[in-house]
Amino acid sequence: MDLSTLAVMDLKGVILAAGEGRRCRPLTQTRSKVMLPVGNRPFMEYVIRALAANDIKEIYVVVGYQKERVMDYFEDGIDFDVNITYIEQNELLGTAHALLKVKPYVDEEFLVVNGDNLIDKRAIAELVMAEGENVILSALRRHSGDYGVLIIDNGLVKEIIEKPGRPCSGILNTGAYKFTPEVFDALKQAPISERGSYELPETIMHMILEGVEVRPQITKGIWADAIFAWDLLNANNLALGMDEPKILGGVEEGAVIKGPVHVGAGSIIRSGSYLVGPISIGEDCDIGPNAVILPSTSVGNSAKIGPLTEVRNSILMNDARIGSSSIVSDSVIGASCTLGDQVVVETGDCVVEIEGLFQRAEFGAIIADDVSAGARVLASPGTVVGTKACIGSGAAISGMIKRDSRVIC
Template sequence: MKAVILAAGEGARMGPFTASEPKVMIPVGNRPILEYVVQALVDNGVQDVVLVVGYRRERILSHFQEGKAFGARIRYVTQTKQLGTAHAVAEARPHLEDRFVVLNGSNMVDARFVGDLIEQAKGPAVVITQSDRPRQYGVVTLQGSRVVSITEKPTQMISNLINTGAYALDASIFTDIERLAAEGKNDLPSAINAHAASQDVLALRTEGMWIDALYPWDLLRLNQAAIASTADVRAGTIESNVTIRGRVAVGDGCTIRSGAYLQGPLSLGAGCEIGPNAVLLPSTSLGRNVRIGALTTVANSILMDDVSLGASSVVQDSVIGSGVSAKAGLMAASGPADVKIEDEWHAVPQIGALLGEDAEFGSGVTIESGSIVNERTRVASGARIRGTVPAGGVVL
């Protein structure tokens, strides 16, 4: 069996975190989201993978290459125009045999999820799950265990059963894809609806993991899942009087200074430096070469590669892009906030700051909960930020 992974989209709702890389390459638990999908397939013996790429495809190609390092054999198909998910699958058709599975590269899944899809699907099938925000997805209407229809982002409540974007299909789907493409419909749910009108399409439920990230704050849920079972690893240099509790993975070349307190689960990439009396609290991941200043506290956050936080800073429930630099006293505390993404407001119960790559902050900067600072922004010392700062902006 072969697998198609859809990885061509930008992920515009991810705000500053897709400025230079596609959504599927955003790191959670210090690995790109897409890597978890590839691993779940390989763990089930599916090694032949067709990756449909598009936006910033070079980031995907350079990381995965031919797939050997991940136990896979990867072929790449470029979707030059992101017309839709059915169009993406059609682009992969020359590399597919009769039966194949389709997964979304920006959803975190585990081996059990993929295993249930492969083992339970004897014909066309869709994996469904329950959601507390079904109107953001395709809502599935069932007759017994059979799919009747998938309604994309309904305006009225239908049910809380949604399409996860994971499918088992065969070559017969291409007849429906081609017919609908001629009508200007290039989405896979429309093709599934047409398919379900002529043959049974099974709705599968699974106990496996499926976590989607629609918005930047959702990345924290993925990160929590990624590091929940992290291995306990002690590498690098750990000075005296350091306290480490729970499962903490310390990467090669890290230095943890005296008096630091680390409460797992935590994941520290290679080359990190944790300053004296700094505090790292659960569900935090640090990328490569992250610098945490003395007396700084970081909790439930993602700090990507080459981030530097000065002394006496506080960062909670935040996502910080690669190359961000902040001097002493950065305050990004968590709280409830209304956040605007693509002209739509969202009430987020608990969120800190969302900081885009290569942003620079002077000392004593305060960032109010839910604020978005886009990439390459410059913020002067003592500034207070509320709302959204555009890319390349200057805050005095």
């Protein structure tokens, strides 16, 4: 199949964007998961761009948690060359319940995509052209047991094992589907899941048991998810390779830029700074002088990185500030955070408690929006800081720091 000459049918797209993404807390305390930025764009923007690139211009977005942020950012879709209709899921009762909300708007074959995944136009094209009326876009991955695994026999899905809970390799359910309107009859009879909600995988499994053929389409395109907040770093690395970098801002004499580095309009890279891509720097940022930014880093709009500070493999959201002589590695820094001078975020193996479960990971810190930290703060690996926490100068922090906390040394 030659995807470059693909003739795409007139399909409608449905984006499921109602949930919070609780396991990405505390970053989702102030925004839904679909609005978490990777490569300086929200997850859902990549979904919309992938649909638009395949000439899927009529898009229905099911919203719920923090819906205003989604609607304010994407509006009617005209800036993304699509037409968006918003449908509200008042009660967050699962993905099957969310999709059923779209029934009055769809009377032909359509696509369903989770708004909180990173996906490219190739993956969407493969789904569009896949044979069969009911298709699951799938991916070959080794994973930690947090995804649905497909059991395939003679080219058909025979079973969906939801979140086996142990590391394994397999064919994963990406959460992207192609359906005909007949799926709505199955959705009306959706079984309740162990979580007490109505979910698409359980509904599809019920369809399979009733004799409906469901086919997998293994993608060769880009697909990634972020189960936990630190998974954003991997998705960010992939996203940085999806856009063509441009130098739109100013670069002072003596600054060194190597590899693919994007510098947004109005930003300034000051003398002596050293940048190695892939990097994306948003608009109206102030970097340096003598700052070091190393690969797989995104810096949001109106952010500032002070002199002699080093940042690597990290995400800084809009309006974040880092003072001078600081070191930040493998971390996510939320919007409007302020970190003082000589702040050090260590990185390494750690165990983190999320939603009552202990997860082993390797990262520096996850710092939610509007956090302030004074000078000479030391953050141990696996530090998670809630929204609007205040960390005093000279403090050493680790573990979970709750929302609105005050930490003094």
